[in-house]
Amino acid sequence: MTKIIGVISIKGGVGKTTAVTNLANVLSNEFDKKVLVVDANFSAPTLALYLGLKEYDFSLHDVLNDKIPVSDAILKHNLGFDVIPSSLVPKKINPYDLKEKLEHLKEYYDIILLDSSPNLNEEILATMVASDELFVVSTPDHPTLKSTINAVNVAQKKKTPITGIILNRVRNKNFEVNLNDIELATSVPVLAVLPEDVKVLEALSRSIPVSNYYPKRDLSIEYKKLGGCIVGNSFKDNRFITKVKDVLKREIPKQEVNRSCMIEAIK
Numbered sequence: 001m002t003k004i005i006g007v008i009s010i011k012g013g014v015g016k017t018t019a020v021t022n023l024a025n026v027l028s029n030e031f032d033k034k035v036l037v038v039d040a041n042f043s044a045p046t047l048a049l050y051l052g053l054k055e056y057d058f059s060l061h062d063v064l065n066d067k068i069p070v071s072d073a074i075l076k077h078n079l080g081f082d083v084i085p086s087s088l089v090p091k092k093i094n095p096y097d098l099k100e101k102l103e104h105l106k107e108y109y110d111i112i113l114l115d116s117s118p119n120l121n122e123e124i125l126a127t128m129v130a131s132d133e134l135f136v137v138s139t140p141d142h143p144t145l146k147s148t149i150n151a152v153n154v155a156q157k158k159k160t161p162i163t164g165i166i167l168n169r170v171r172n173k174n175f176e177v178n179l180n181d182i183e184l185a186t187s188v189p190v191l192a193v194l195p196e197d198v199k200v201l202e203a204l205s206r207s208i209p210v211s212n213y214y215p216k217r218d219l220s221i222e223y224k225k226l227g228g229c230i231v232g233n234s235f236k237d238n239r240f241i242t243k244v245k246d247v248l249k250r251e252i253p254k255q256e257v258n259r260s261c262m263i264e265a266i267k
């Protein structure tokens with residue numbers, strides 16, 4: 001069964017597009033899934049640029065305006081997944097048509113990832129309506145926690161299940177909002193805790209997802225574990241450093257426990 005997963009937040013710059021590109025990479029290359037990523041950030045799209053796709057003849061806007069069939073807007077990325085970019089030139093569309101257009105693609109893909117707009121208007125609502133499930137991306141600060149609580153509430157009103165929270169750009173400082181604070185405030189499990197890592201920006205400068213450019217970084221391993229829990233498989237981190245850390249570890253991190261629960265639920 002194809003899953004359409006919307007990656008949302010009601011705040012820009014938290015890491016939605018980064019998460020979508022990295023999940024596309026790990027789902028297709030580590031888990032051998034057929035993946036499509038769609039830029040549903042209609043008014044400020046960046047997905048194609050993150051993936052080095054600078055020129056394209058057609059966009060999601062043309063599909064929504066019934067100018068072309070959806071198959072004509074699909075680009076093949078050399079990392080093994082497909083991409084539907086949005087237009088960099090403003091064009092009037094009805095974002096709510098997205099759901100119906102994606103229905104036709106379900107038979108060709110295992111997973112369709114939607115990169116959402118951060119604006120609380122019909123753009124993000126269209127992503128919520130078109131998705132079977134949602135991930136909310138958050139960062140460990142109070143203003144973003146507020147916006148995450150808001151995103152969870154809006155999604156619940158739209159009746160789209162929220163599978164989990166991706167906590168990004170964590171520096172492990174004691175002033176940060178932590179995983180427990182977020183779970184308590186939202187009642188949604190945190191399924192990944194991604195460190196702040198300058199290599200994300202280095203990889204972006206080459207238009208390559210960091211999980212492909214630096215596959216052994218902690219952040220890349222965390223994306224692989226998150227990808228694994230989406231498809232019901234646990235990803236084994238075989239790095240020597242992890243084996244050493246495991247011996248010294250006193251308890252299993254909560255995000256690991258949450259992922260195991262999700263994998264069990266999928267099985």
Ligand SMILES: Nc1ncnc2c1ncn2[C@@H]1O[C@H](COP(=O)(O)OP(=O)(O)O)[C@@H](O)[C@H]1O
Nearest residue numbers: 012013014015016017018169195196197200201
């Ligand atoms: N874990 C991270 N460590 C360091 N930089 C990050 C991390 N995640 C994202 N970034 C950077 O933060 C910026 C915003 O990320 P982006 O994915 O575009 O956010 P959004 O799509 O939510 O607006 C980008 O420059 C990206 O490279």
Ligand SMILES: [Mg+2]
Nearest residue numbers: 016017041046
């Ligand atoms: Mg974005």
